Amino acid sequence: MKKIILAMLLCAPMTMFAQKFGHIDSQALISSLPEAIKVQSELEAQGKIYENELKAMQDELQRKAEDYDKTKSTMNATKQAETEKSLQDMYTKIQQAAQDNQQAFNKMQQEKLGPILDKVRKAIEEVAKAGNYVYIMEQSAGQPLYVNTAISEDITAKVKAKLK
Numbered sequence: 001m002k003k004i005i006l007a008m009l010l011c012a013p014m015t016m017f018a019q020k021f022g023h024i025d026s027q028a029l030i031s032s033l034p035e036a037i038k039v040q041s042e043l044e045a046q047g048k049i050y051e052n053e054l055k056a057m058q059d060e061l062q063r064k065a066e067d068y069d070k071t072k073s074t075m076n077a078t079k080q081a082e083t084e085k086s087l088q089d090m091y092t093k094i095q096q097a098a099q100d101n102q103q104a105f106n107k108m109q110q111e112k113l114g115p116i117l118d119k120v121r122k123a124i125e126e127v128a129k130a131g132n133y134v135y136i137m138e139q140s141a142g143q144p145l146y147v148n149t150a151i152s153e154d155i156t157a158k159v160k161a162k163l164k
Helices: 002-017 026-032 034-074 077-130 156-163
Strands: 020-024 133-138 152-154
Touching (some): 020 077, 026 034, 034 077, 077 133, 077 156
16 A cells, blocks of 8 residues: 555656646737738728728818817807807717727627637647647737746647648
8 A cells, every 4th residue: 555655656746747738829820810811901991991081080170170260250159159069069079980980890800800719719729639738828928928848839830730
């Protein structure tokens, strides 16, 4: 009985060293996928549309504010108040449009990138299970402070191969 316990105690540290750790640069992986590149260009195009719409609204507000400043001295108090309220309403409308555009952009981003991210997560899981990894850590985005590449394997290439 003592020999069994002694053998177990001697083997316990060895099993701890047998654990496999991996790391991955998921940002590099995702940015190399053709479908992610396509989605990124679609998102950039939509972002440019939203940006141009807001710029046009801001330019119009700027133009009307300059016109108001030029003609303010010739307006009666009622007309000044109406014009100021109109300018304030335009400003509020621009702020609301910016918020709406941001929400629409975020929703589009989630809808288009969500399936790609799910696919990548599933591939990472499959590679981790197949390779008997205990942990897979994110290498990019400043997550780990240190990765010992002698005991942690970079599985980015394996996941990339799994996705193709």
